[in-house]
Amino acid sequence: MKGLFKSKPRTPVDVVRQTRENLVHLDLNSGSRGGDAKREEKMAELSKNIRELKSILYGNGESEPVTEACVQLTQEFFRENTLRLLIIHLPKLNLETRKDATQVVANLQRQQVSSKIVASEYLESNKDLLDILISGYENMDIALHYGAMLRECIRHQSIARYVLESEHMKKFFDYIQLPNFDIASDASATFKELLTRHKATVAEFLTNNYDWFFEEFNSRLLSSTNYITKRQAIKLLGDMLLDRSNVAVMMRYVSSKDNLMILMNLLRDSSKNIQIEAFHVFKLFAANKNKPAEVVNILVTNRSKLLRFFAGFKIDKEDEQFEADKEQVIKEISAL
């Protein structure tokens, strides 16, 4: 009998509405234990709806996504608090539905409605959602899902700025060193995204927070005993300092003897990969035209060792830029 009423296909707006109804139902009944069968039925419905949202946004095996359908879906999704409900109730969903939900949220961050990114506007007035997403790194079961959503949200410059300026930035130094590799790497990827994506915002952040940030960065990440933490941190430091928009920060960094000492120790790390990344930062100290006396002192004291080190410093594949940089560094140090 039911089949008779199914003749009208559901519109994207219908699917979003039903998803929201399912989520509200979940919200109201989260405490109650009774009616497990009913609850499971609702859950199955929700899973089906979220999968439907995904296939509208991404297309399915046979068909590409339709722009008009995506626009309708996006509008309806952000018209009310569907995103909030979805994020809050994510831990209650099963694994497959969590993955679908993550992909839906990720896709929605890029959808435009009359050339405006609706998601960005929504998040700006719901910034507490970012607090929830970031705290996900403390829960193994949802960390990877929240982490993936978070990285999509910080594509919006205003949202990235919010996170950079929040107290959460300090927490990342812990998250990056979590023992669980997938979660630590996820946090590390988010951290990197925050510090490299929006150039002007990053430059402003680094300038205003120079002291505590590099203090933490040097002592906790570059001096970490964890191989991965060290390797990712030195790579990120290179990416940050070599970015043109961060010139002022770079000049400040390479004028410090303490920073130089850390980098020189990384040059003789047992890992070749770390050595190479450290070289890309060390060369900035050597190339600095206005080296402070304390930096010159250290370089002069260790001149012969440094020259001997660079004479034998090779990378596996040919790299003209690397060789040229090395020549330059050798020249600078010899001339001191």
Added chain:
Amino acid sequence: MAGGDGDASGGGEVRYPLEAESYRLLCKIGSGVSAVVYKAVCLPLGSSSPAVVAIKAIDLERSRANLDDVWREAKAMALLSHRNVLRAHCSFTVGSHLWVVMPFMGAGSLHSILSHGFPNGLPEPCVAVVLRDTLRALCYLHGQGRIHRDIKAGNILLDSDGSVKLADFGVSASIYETPSSFSGPAVHAPPLSAAASLGSSSSCCFNDLAGTPYWMAPEVIHSHVGYGIKADIWSFGITALELAHGRPPLSHLPPSKSMLLRITSRVRLEDAAETCSSAKRKKFSKAFRDMVSSCLRQEPAGRPSVEKLLRHPFFKGCRSNDYLVRNVLAAVPSIEERCKGDTNLCGCARGARCVSPCRHAAAAGVAAKNRRISGWNFNEENLEFDPAEGAAAEKKRCGLPFHDEEEDDRELESNSAGDDNDDDSRTAATQGSCHGERDQAVGFKEVVVPQLMTILESLKLERSMVMHALGSGGCHVAADGDGCGGMAAAPGEEREEMLLGYVRQLEHRVEELSKEVEEEMARNARLEKQLRLRERVHDHKTNSSQASESN
């Protein structure tokens, strides 16, 4: 916390500890270029069955993939959940190694099972069970928008209860990830040069292309077309043949030739598969041959989807997994015994191959640390050098896995060269003189000469690589020499000499091969001439016989 005992398929119930001290490595059960797999026991879990695990130790210093790729694989494994897909319990770092803790699959990979108990392939009903479960895994992966890209018997694992799981997502890609992060090692490599470098027989070069040569679909080799889900179907078809025969088709050729044949499609694989199965041992059902050849269509669009394959008649009446326990597991030694006999697995004997994170290697790692520059002098008050620490014996980190493969390759080379000769002489010796044969000979020339040329190219490449390696090797010696005196110098010299030896060998081979190419070309010309001559004679004969008949 350790509640869900007995329910292995549920997963996630048992939390596995995230530090090395909680595990005891029992024995090595597999090894690759930058990873070793151990059977291990998780100590805090006591004697329950989930306490036995497999740990894949990936050397992040040696792994060519960057950390992002490694993370993506770990993430994929953590988020996949299907009874036929191997899922990671957890992963954490131990020094510069990443340990991925996985369920222990008691019977090992199908590749290992084939080589230890079924060198000529599994019985067809067993093949069906393994393939059906592999398809179920693929169905799940494809539904997730994931492409596996390296399906082969070596990546299909069997547990002691007969359950089958697909493993190794080292090269898998997700079509949901943004293009910039879509960077399996393969995407970087331009297709042709990569195909050529594969011929250089260095195992590290295999990783330049995703997948392993024999199982690779033509469009993966022609990677500009892009990967599709249908590439997995091709590899699945090859895997079917591998399970049925004990080895993949064309595996008697070195990988580069096998790839070349597939790109040029001079030898049609469909035919190769058909003739293989029917000529050698007529034991495969029509359903099997039909299923395999549908997977091996050159055009990706022509290959069936996983869903369609699962409905193929070949899988009708497929046995249960118990059937594998009775018919396969009973016939092969346990995985521990298999590994004992296999000296290849002992990484330590091979120096450079040893990537074991076991205690003594860790000690060697510490020793290796010391051979770097012996500490900077940050003491500003009295500008004296700190006394240089004596560097301990160097742990060799020579990145030259050329040696063994080169030998293998040469062996194969001479084998197939032998085949070529046989074929040629057979061609020459046969008295029949149909036109087909001439075509065959010409076709043969077209295949063989460019192949030899490619091999020659790749040898040149290999030579330059060795020269390069030699260059950096020399530098290592110089760097070692400075702080610590003679200790490192002796092995350094030895290595240098060894390398020089390789180079000389390679040069020799290049010369040999160039000569062979020339000879081959000359012989082909001769043969063609002969054939033409004989044809004329034949034509003449038939003409005359016709003439005599008509008389």
